[in-house]
Amino acid sequence: MALAQLEKIESYLGKLRARLRGVGSEEVKDIIEELRSHILEKSTVNGQLGARDVDATIAGLGNPEDLASEYMTDAALARAEVSHSPIQILASLFRWASLSVAGFFVLIGSLVGYFLGAAFILPAVLKPVHPQSAGLWSSNDSSGDLKLSLRLGFGNAPASGHDVLGWWIVPIGQVVGFGLVMLTTRFAIWCVRLYRKSRRRREHNHLIRTETT
Amino acid sequence: MNVTARDQEGNDKWEVQLRKGCLELAILAALWDGRLYGLEILRRLESDSDLVISEGTVYPLLSRLKSLGFLESEWVESDGGHPRKYYCLTPAGKRRAQEMVGIWSKFSSSMGRLLRPLTKGK
Numbered sequence: 001m002a003l004a005q006l007e008k009i010e011s012y013l014g015k016l017r018a019r020l021r022g023v024g025s026e027e028v029k030d031i032i033e034e035l036r037s038h039i040l041e042k043s044t045v046n047g048q049l050g051a052r053d054v055d056a057t058i059a060g061l062g063n064p065e066d067l068a069s070e071y072m073t074d075a076a077l078a079r080a081e082v083s084h085s086p087i088q089i090l091a092s093l094f095r096w097a098s099l100s101v102a103g104f105f106v107l108i109g110s111l112v113g114y115f116l117g118a119a120f121i122l123p124a125v126l127k128p129v130h131p132q133s134a135g136l137w138s139s140n141d142s143s144g145d146l147k148l149s150l151r152l153g154f155g156n157a158p159a160s161g162h163d164v165l166g167w168w169i170v171p172i173g174q175v176v177g178f179g180l181v182m183l184t185t186r187f188a189i190w191c192v193r194l195y196r197k198s199r200r201r202r203e204h205n206h207l208i209r210t211e212t213t
Numbered sequence: 214m215n216v217t218a219r220d221q222e223g224n225d226k227w228e229v230q231l232r233k234g235c236l237e238l239a240i241l242a243a244l245w246d247g248r249l250y251g252l253e254i255l256r257r258l259e260s261d262s263d264l265v266i267s268e269g270t271v272y273p274l275l276s277r278l279k280s281l282g283f284l285e286s287e288w289v290e291s292d293g294g295h296p297r298k299y300y301c302l303t304p305a306g307k308r309r310a311q312e313m314v315g316i317w318s319k320f321s322s323s324m325g326r327l328l329r330p331l332t333k334g335k
Contacts, residue, residue, distance in 0.1 A: 062269035
């Protein structure tokens with residue numbers, strides 16, 4: 001009987017441990033040990049581990065997915081919500097992405113946005129350093145189709161290419177690039193807020209259920 | 214859903230939000246007199262303040278308060294055979310608790326003034 005209960009507890013903690021990806025191993029060990037101690041103490045009545053008590057205690061902790069996300073994302077996403085630093089936002093999104101599909105897509109979208117922003121900003125910044133070859137270039141590829149490329153100016157300019165914007169790349173690249181970075185940051189913060197709001201709603205419903213049982 | 218049921222649900226939501234908003238202060242206050250472990254904190258909240266909060270909310274919050282530097286923890290062996298993780302306030306945690314108590318007192322006395330007419334005759 002007690003063995004079956006211990007197996008149930010270990011199975012729950014195993015699922016939780018598997019979902020605490022991205023958390024340091026010492027911290028994971030600490031969390032698991034603390035919850036094991038909690039379940040054992042709360043479920044032991046007169047020295048006996050009761051089946052119903054184990055079930056109730058595990059139910060009080062909630063399902064492993066929600067509990068893991070509670071441990072992992074709250075602090076990181078709260079930081080992202082008030083931050084305007086792309087690095088801080090990306091760090092938080094990586095953590096969120098390790099937990100949910102929604103987080104993964106927001107991370108991919110944000111990476112694309114920041115990458116495009118950098119692709120415009122860098123040629124604008126490097127144009128004064130490499131005036132002959134940095135900028136937005138058009139050229140014909142081997143099949144004769146027109147190809148546009150943003151070049152940082154390292155190496156030679158394309159032989160049959162044409163510098164489309166010339167020095168205009170400096171203001172245009174910066175406006176478009178920083179605009180993309182800003183929009184991506186706003187998009188990421190908006191997604192994080194939406195996600196945290198829905199989590200608070202779920203948590204709230206969980207609290208109401210816990211209080212009525 | 215009829216109007217009465219909707220009103221009841223609205224009251225429940227408001228009460229839960231109110232309790233949740235107090236949870237951080239309640240945990241810091243529970244630890245004011247000395248160290249406690251998770252289950253003791255839950256029982257203290259339940260007995261002293263009627264704050265019945267699920268374990269799934271309290272443990273991650275303790276972890277967050279610790280990562281913010283308001284709490285520190287240590288493992289202590291127990292008679293039951295399993296170690297317990299005790300939490301206590303750091304100096305930053307004590308300052309935070311006092312700041313929150315100041316805000317709470319100000320808020321509660323101004324709300325008290327506002328609510329006085331509603332409680333007269335009760």
